[in-house]
Amino acid sequence: MTAPARPTGAWDLSEDQLAIRNAVDAGMKKFPLEYWREADRTATFPHEFFAFAAAQGWLGLAMPTEFGGSGLGISEAVMMMEAIARGGGLSAASAVHMNVFGTNVVVKHGSPQMRQENLPDIVAGRMRVAFGVSEPDSGLDTTSLRTRAVRRGSDWLVSGRKVWISTAQVADKILLLTRTRDPEPGEPKDAGLTLFFTDLDRRHITVKEIEKLGRAAVDSNELFIDDLLVPDRDMVGAEGRGFRMLLDGLNPERLLVASEAVGIGRAALGLAVDYAKERHVFGRAIGQNQGVQFPLADSYARLESAWLMILRGAALYDQGRDCGAEANIAKLLGGEYGFEAADRAMQVLGGYSYAKEYHVERLWREVKLCRLAPVSPELILCYLAERKLGLPKSY
Numbered sequence: 458m459t460a461p462a463r464p465t466g467a468w469d470l471s472e473d474q475l476a477i478r479n480a481v482d483a484g485m486k487k488f489p490l491e492y493w494r495e496a497d498r499t500a501t502f503p504h505e506f507f508a509f510a511a512a513q514g515w516l517g518l519a520m521p522t523e524f525g526g527s528g529l530g531i532s533e534a535v536m537m538m539e540a541i542a543r544g545g546g547l548s549a550a551s552a553v554h555m556n557v558f559g560t561n562v563v564v565k566h567g568s569p570q571m572r573q574e575n576l577p578d579i580v581a582g583r584m585r586v587a588f589g590v591s592e593p594d595s596g597l598d599t600t601s602l603r604t605r606a607v608r609r610g611s612d613w614l615v616s617g618r619k620v621w622i623s624t625a626q627v628a629d630k631i632l633l634l635t636r637t638r639d640p641e642p643g644e645p646k647d648a649g650l651t652l653f654f655t656d657l658d659r660r661h662i663t664v665k666e667i668e669k670l671g672r673a674a675v676d677s678n679e680l681f682i683d684d685l686l687v688p689d690r691d692m693v694g695a696e697g698r699g700f701r702m703l704l705d706g707l708n709p710e711r712l713l714v715a716s717e718a719v720g721i722g723r724a725a726l727g728l729a730v731d732y733a734k735e736r737h738v739f740g741r742a743i744g745q746n747q748g749v750q751f752p753l754a755d756s757y758a759r760l761e762s763a764w765l766m767i768l769r770g771a772a773l774y775d776q777g778r779d780c781g782a783e784a785n786i787a788k789l790l791g792g793e794y795g796f797e798a799a800d801r802a803m804q805v806l807g808g809y810s811y812a813k814e815y816h817v818e819r820l821w822r823e824v825k826l827c828r829l830a831p832v833s834p835e836l837i838l839c840y841l842a843e844r845k846l847g848l849p850k851s852y
């Protein structure tokens with residue numbers, strides 16, 4: 458694929474972008490809802506889907522061409538992730554999410570050797586990477602994390618705990634945020650946080666799966682890190698600057714999660730609409746009642762508005778312009794409206810919504826996560842209150 462000429466309007470889709478969505482839609486048909494229900498029931502990573510995504514070039518869509526990617530932007534990546542999530546929910550999106558964009562920090566700040574040795578494998582699906590930031594006592598307040606990396610000759614010795622680390626059951630590598638020194642007086646709290654891209658060495662990292670509400674096909678785990686020896690060459694960028702580098706990727710990450718939430722909301726809406734046409738109660742289709750139509754039509758409108766904000770944020774990012782507010786608003790709206798659409802779909806299916814056979818309950822369980830992580834609606838509102846309304850910082 459070559460880089461498409463982007464339309465000047467932030468929300469018009471170019472023919473190339475539409476072609477990407479159509480191609481992903483067609484590909485997702487090979488993995489029907491029954492495939493995902495089974496992956497969820499058996500808590501099995503969707504290896505066939507992952508291999509298919511790699512073969513289609515989806516994993517490398519936003520990766521530079523020199524490493525085997527297509528060199529496209531976030532505008533194309535949100536199109537793809539929306540379509541993947543609309544086809545398979547978060548079970549599908551989370552299986553590929555890290556490969557698609559999670560290693561952007563390595564693309565931007567990794568050494569030439571680190572990039573050359575790893576990025577082609579990530580693009581080709583030969584390597585899976587976990588993202589090791591959250592800790593038991595440090596979620597949204599990232600800078601309070603306690604995992605320590607201590608100098609040992611030319612290497613580092615890492616010990617600590619991480620929590621919720623997704624795909625660690627199947628990952629080969631981990632992006633690991635650690636503290637290498639405490640901030641000096643007057644320095645910001647993130648000074649001294651250092652990022653490594655290193656082997657997920659199971660001799661020194663115990664991985665314990667967390668039983669969770671949804672997305673069972675893509676594992677999340679507690680990590681117990683005990684004297685993990687990390688070579689100096691595995692450091693990403695400069696020592697003590699790890700958090701700053703991760704911040705670079707925050708806005709596109711929010712746009713991608715928002716697009717996944719919108720995709721799931723649309724999938725649930727579609728199932729509810731089909732059901733509302735077919736289910737007859739009191740002698741007529743339930744979809745003939747405005748009480749059933751209105752919440753669905755309202756969700757349709759809300760998802761469209763979230764989608765426009767996603768496209769606008771992505772267009773700004775791809776043009777190298779500031780998209781902080783747009784990315785945060787997109788994440789807020791995508792998460793809220795995506796969940797709301799799935800919740801309303803549950804109501805329309807009535808008692809049958811509770812049956813796994815009808816698929817909506819899985820989408821509902823999965824899309825809840827898009828409200829919780831990687832950033833909560835509350836923290837987004839804190840950001841908007843401070844940055845857009847000029848109110849005092851509240852956290």
Ligand SMILES: Cc1cc2nc3c(=O)[nH]c(=O)nc-3n(C[C@H](O)[C@H](O)[C@H](O)COP(=O)(O)OP(=O)(O)OC[C@H]3O[C@@H](n4cnc5c(N)ncnc54)[C@H](O)[C@@H]3O)c2cc1C
Nearest residue numbers: 588589590591596597598621622623677830831833835852
């Ligand atoms: C299934 C799953 C997969 C995940 N995968 C990964 C992964 O791969 N890698 C990784 O590093 N992390 C991962 N996470 C972790 C995720 O990023 C965190 O759960 C998220 O950042 C929230 O952190 P927390 O749960 O510790 O919430 P906390 O920071 O403990 O916050 C709890 C609640 O308090 C609210 N709150 C806190 N402060 C304020 C305030 N000042 N004003 C208003 N409200 C406030 C928050 O909004 C939130 O609702 C995953 C989480 C889940 C559930």
